[in-house]
Amino acid sequence: MSVFNYKDEIAKIPFDPGVYRYFDALGEVIYVGKAKNLRNRVSSYFLKSNQHDRKTKRLVSQIRRIEFVIVPSEWDALLLENQLIKELQPKFNILLKDDKTYPFICVTNELYPQVYVTRNVDLKKGTYYGPFAQLRSMHTLLDMFKALYTIRSCQLALTKGNIEAGKFKVCLEYHIGNCKGPCEGLQSPEDYAVEIEQVHHILKGNLSLPQQYFKEKMLKAAESMAFEEAHSWKTKLEHLASFQSKATVVNPKIGNVDVLTIVSDEEAAYLNFMKVKQGYMVATQTFEVKKKLDESDVEILEMMLVEMREKYGHESKEVLSNLKPHMESKVDVVIPQIGDKKKLLDMSMKNVLYFRREKAERRAVEASATSSKKDRVLIRLKTDLQLKTLPRHIECFDNSNTQGTNPVGAMVCFKDGKPSKKDYRHFNIKTVVGPNDFASMNEVVGRRYLRLIAENQPLPDLIIVDGGKGQLSAACDALKQLGIYGQVPIVGIAKRLEEIYFPEDSVPLYIDKRSESLKLIQQLRDEAHRFGITHHRDKRSKGSLISELEGIDGIGKVTATKLLKYFGTVRAIRESPVDKLTEVVGPALAGKLRKHFETMQG
Template sequence: MSEFNYKDELSKIPNDPGVYRYFDETGEVIYVGKAKSLKNRVSSYFLKNNQHDRKTRRLVSQIRRIEYTIVLSEWDALLLENQLIKQLQPKFNILLKDDKTYPFICVTDEPFPRVYPTRNMDKTKGTYYGPFANLRSMHTLLDMFKSLYQIRSCQLPLNESNIAAGKWKVCLEYHIGNCKGPCEGFQDQKEYNNEIEQVHNILKGNLSSPQQYFKEKMLQAAEEMAFERAHAWKTKLEHLSNFQSKATVINPRIGNIDVLTIVSDEEAAYLSFMKIKQGYMVATQTVEVKKKLDESDAEILALMIIEMRSVYGSEAKELISNIKPDLEMRLNVTVPQLGDKKKLLDMSMRNVMYFRREKAERREVEASATSSKKDRILIRLKSDLQLKSLPRHIECFDNSNIQGTNPVAAMVCFKEGKPSKKDYRHFNIKTVIGPNDFASMNEVVSRRYLRLIAEEQPLPDLIVIDGGKGQLGAACDALKSLGIYGQVPVIGIAKRLEEIYFPEDSLPLYIDKKSESLKLIQQIRDEAHRFAITFHRDKRSKGSLISELEGVDGVGKVTATKLLKHFGSVKAIRESTLETLTGLVGLDRAKKVRLYFDTMAQG
């Protein structure tokens, strides 16, 4: 193997900013780097070799040729470095790939445009928005478009000549109201494109324009006394407002800004990216970057700024981060110390720290091949919810309040990831009058843990509340009144998007819907719901039975209640003998009750 005479090479390298490429003896590019001064940076690999780590020394030992490209600035060097890494994939560089994994939403450039998800980007076909690292958020948007607008889902080549020739007939989508039938000329292109313009606005994060559009349409319909049409526009406006309330709105005054934070360990760097447009979070992604050499956080951050802004098409003039790259950049990189931007930074840091912890604990779980499935799920749940200990004892509460009648609640208990039915509990709501889910939740949580404390029983490792922020807040108030708030982790799970809420935190956590830990939480929640509904039905049945028996001639509420208390169910009364009934309510009433059930059985 021929030795590389680096001294001759170094003497030829200029002091200008640029990008350098290292080749091995086979002629393959093994490393691409950028520099403010090519000469200083490249020289440092050879003249300070004893100060490098083992991986960098291994890189230097394989260098047989150096090439470089001079550029105008360090920023241009960063851009070129990013492109060359993607193109050449050198083995000593951190891995950057053109993003073809996550889907985009495409709005086509054709008469009567279509809106659909795709993983194949062809910019000649239309405008692409994304990528969407969170598929749930993408499908939420698509579902919202379907509820707000009547956009065609067919792939017919609609144009004036084809429509005029009457080539097609309207499909089922037209008949069920999802499409206005442009294929038969039932909808003009201007009206259709008005709705497509609103879709573009929403995907760009501009919700004020479609909101104003719906409001004007609603008022116009109301002035024309077309109240049914006005109500339809009002419903659309409510849909959009509901979506906005669930979306993460930062602060409209912040405008357009990117956030990229980084933490790392010896093996990898972890980054959290957020794209904020007009104060609305339009994209977010966390990524892991495997280290190849001893890259600093500042080096990786600089490279990933270019990468994430390119992937998400960001043109923001400012980027917030927890560190500043040590190079001149064509955007303002700030590390805020207070205000709304500091809150943004804190939110991003919390995401990236959670992501790093999740990755580390997932590796621990994967390394423990001998651990049982039960422990694996509990370990994953501990990681997902950032608990201090394994949740071996979980209790979940659910209210059952159908049409405001017979308010009840239920608590189910899971131990070691399995139902512990002997520990299930039913609750009749005692202190709350009328349907008030929050007050009912407060009551049952108070009663449950007041009893455990009085009996000196151990508290659970995790409390799950079936409901969103309101239900969770009511449960937390109960725990505070008992003086045990903070001793037991408590979460709320909202039904619609399976959002996990933590106390005193307005932002929900979305666990991967394929995660075993989320499936366990869903199983516990569904079991609590089933148990509550069953109790509710039993209670309603008893109330209905009392009313029903009161309809039997000679049987009043006292007699009906007495029968129900003794037998416990409709079936037991139906199967009882005349003698048994006589002993309870006398022969005359017993005959009437017996006759009632015998007549029902014959019918």
């Protein structure tokens, strides 16, 4: 093995920006790096060896040859570095693999384009949108396209010649109204292209043009007295509005912007990427990058900035981040301090911090093989919600009413992750008039913990309310009135996207949908809803039974309630002998009851 004279090699390297490659004794590339000043950067590996960590010293000991490429700027160096790392896969680099596991939506370049999902990108075939790290959002888009448009689902070669030759026949999709039969020339390419243009706009995050198109069609049909057609366009407009309401919306004034945040520990860096187009969150991905050397957060951020924009597109001229790259780049990286961009950055930071904590705790939980499944779920929940103690005692609240009538509240209790039905409680709303979920939640939570305090009973380890910020705020007000706010952790779970809200925090937490802790929260919420609905139905049923008994001469509400409390049902009262009825209401009313039921039977 020849001795490597690094001084001679360094003397040959210029002071320009570029990319350098280190080779080992076998001629393999073991590291690729970029630099604003090649000579200064490369020499730092050899002249400051006492400042390096163990991994970097190991890298330097294996270097036997250095090659470099000069480029116009540090940004160009970063792009070339990214490309070479993917191509060469050096063992000392953070590996930036081409991620072909995420699918794309392809709109093909055909006379009658197809819209389908693929994991293989061939730009000659059509326009690709994605990748979609969240498959649910992709399938939501596809379902919406099916509801809004009559795009063909077949893979036939619908060329002009094939259609004119009559090679194809319409299928079931045509007969049930999902396709207009372009295979037999029943739909013109121009008419089909209008719908495909709408699809392109939606996939680009621009919903305003499709909305305007549907609205104009609806109004035109209505003016022509074609009300059935107008209703069809209105339905499509409502589908689009429904999708819009479920999408994560940012202030449209922000326009197109990317967000990339990073936190790290000794072993890995954790990053969250968000792409916003026209005010809509169109892509988001949170991921882990294992460190190979002692890479700084800024270095990793610079590398992943190129990677994410290459993967998701680089239309945005601005990137929001919690760190500022050292290099001069062709994209403006800013750290917002106020306003909607700051809120967007905070949302990204919240997700990446949660992801790091989740990773750390998951490793800790998996390492604890002796802990039971019950405790694993509670440990996970403690981690996800940042609780100080294990939530062995959880109480969850829900309200039920029918158009403001018979409002009731329900509280279910889980202990050690399992329902404790003896601790369930129903509440008849007493102080609220009309359908007011917030006020009802305030009353129920206040009554529950006023009683626990009065009876010197222990408070739960966690309170969950079914609802978003409004219900959570009402519950918090009740705890404040009792002087126990801050003593018990409390969260709200919103049904729409299963967001978890914390008091005095407008940015929700999204727990992994596969997480055991989220499933436990959902189980509590669903059980509270079931328990509340059951009580609500019983109350309505009891009200109708009392009304039936009040129709009997001499029987008022008090007596009817007394009878139902004793016998349980009207049928049991009907089938009871006179002497049994006499024990409850006396001989006179017993006789009237018996006469009434005998008359009914006759």
